[in-house]
Amino acid sequence: MSIFEYNGSALVAMVGKNCFAIASDRRLGVQLQTIATDFQRISKVHDRLFIGLSGLATDAQTLHQRLMFRHKLYQLREERDMKPETFASLVSALLYEKRFGPYFCQPVIAGLSDGDKPFICTTDSIGAKELAKDFVVAGTAGDSLYGACEAMFKPDMEPEELFETLSQALLASVDRDCLSGWGGHIYVVTPTEVKECTLKGRMD
Numbered sequence: 001m002s003i004f005e006y007n008g009s010a011l012v013a014m015v016g017k018n019c020f021a022i023a024s025d026r027r028l029g030v031q032l033q034t035i036a037t038d039f040q041r042i043s044k045v046h047d048r049l050f051i052g053l054s055g056l057a058t059d060a061q062t063l064h065q066r067l068m069f070r071h072k073l074y075q076l077r078e079e080r081d082m083k084p085e086t087f088a089s090l091v092s093a094l095l096y097e098k099r100f101g102p103y104f105c106q107p108v109i110a111g112l113s114d115g116d117k118p119f120i121c122t123t124d125s126i127g128a129k130e131l132a133k134d135f136v137v138a139g140t141a142g143d144s145l146y147g148a149c150e151a152m153f154k155p156d157m158e159p160e161e162l163f164e165t166l167s168q169a170l171l172a173s174v175d176r177d178c179l180s181g182w183g184g185h186i187y188v189v190t191p192t193e194v195k196e197c198t199l200k201g202r203m204d
Contacts, residue, residue, distance in 0.1 A: 003104045004125075006031065008179030009054035010141035011041060012149060012170060013110040015118040015134060016162035022050050022110045023170045023186040025141070026198075028057055029179060037182040037203075045071055046081040047194060049111035050187055051091070054139035055125070056104035063103045066094060084111025084119040088129060095127035102126050106138040116191045141177035148173045163188045163197070171201050 010025040028039035042052040043064055051067065053060035070090055074082050082090070088109050095103060102125045110120045122136040123129050130136065134153050137145040148169035157165060167186060174181040184199035 001031065004055045004106070005140050005179055007055075007057040008177075009041060009139035010145060010170065010174050010177065010180040010184075011052040011054045011106075011108045011138040012145050012166065012173075013052070013108050013120045013122075013136050014149065014153065014162060014166050014169075015120055016157040016159060018112075018116040018118070019159045019162060019188065019190040020110045020112065020118040020120060021159075021162050021166045021186060021188045022052055022108065023166050023184055023199075024052050024054075025139075025170070025174050025180040025182060025184055025201075027180055027182040032178065034182070040185065042185060042187060043068075044187075044194075045087060045111075048189065048191075049082065049084050049087060049109075050189065051087075051110075052108040052138070054106045054108070059103040059105050063094070063105050063107070067091060070094070084109060084113050084121075087111065088119075088121045088123075092123050092127035092129050095123060095125065099126040108136055108138050110189075112189065112191060140179040141173045144173040144176040145169065159188050159190050159195070163195070167197075167199055171199060175202060 013022040024041040028036040183201040188195040
């Protein structure tokens with residue numbers, strides 16, 4: 001078993017019309033044993049920027065703390081929030097610094113940049129960025145998420161339709177992966193509001 005699959009995870013971000021959504025499953029496991037059913041993989045950097053961390057849970061928590069620390073320093077120095085593109089470069093640089101003993105994490109970054117344009121990106125464990133204009137996926141359920149999102153994605157979706165599409169894609173995908181699941185957590189972010197929802201899925 002790969003160390004990336006040790007705790008199990010499912011992460012996906014998708015863009016809509018001047019909005020984006022990011023979702024994750026809620027299971028924390030040790031291989032096939034479930035430890036917790038309310039694990040938080042997605043965190044808010046600021047109102048227009050979110051990051052999800054899949055992979056080894058302990059590394060995800062460490063990396064999250066380091067990223068929040070760096071972002072707070074940036075806010076103090078620059079007196080403004082970090083743009084999603086800048087934050088993606090920060091994540092990439094931080095991971096590449098540790099390339100000889102990497103964090104076993106695959107981050108998904110989603111935010112609204114200038115002009116309310118949605119920005120999504122993911123990197124591998126040593127910081128190689130992958131930008132996308134439709135959706136990005138990560139975690140042990142990544143393969144089935146690719147298929148579900150490919151089938152369901154439509155360009156320029158409104159927030160309600162985006163929420164419905166991403167929810168269905170996530171729930172359908174985690175049912176096909178025994179290392180992730182137990183419902184989902186989803187954020188839909190528009191220029192004016194952040195909507196947070198908890199999804200109920202199969203509890204087995």
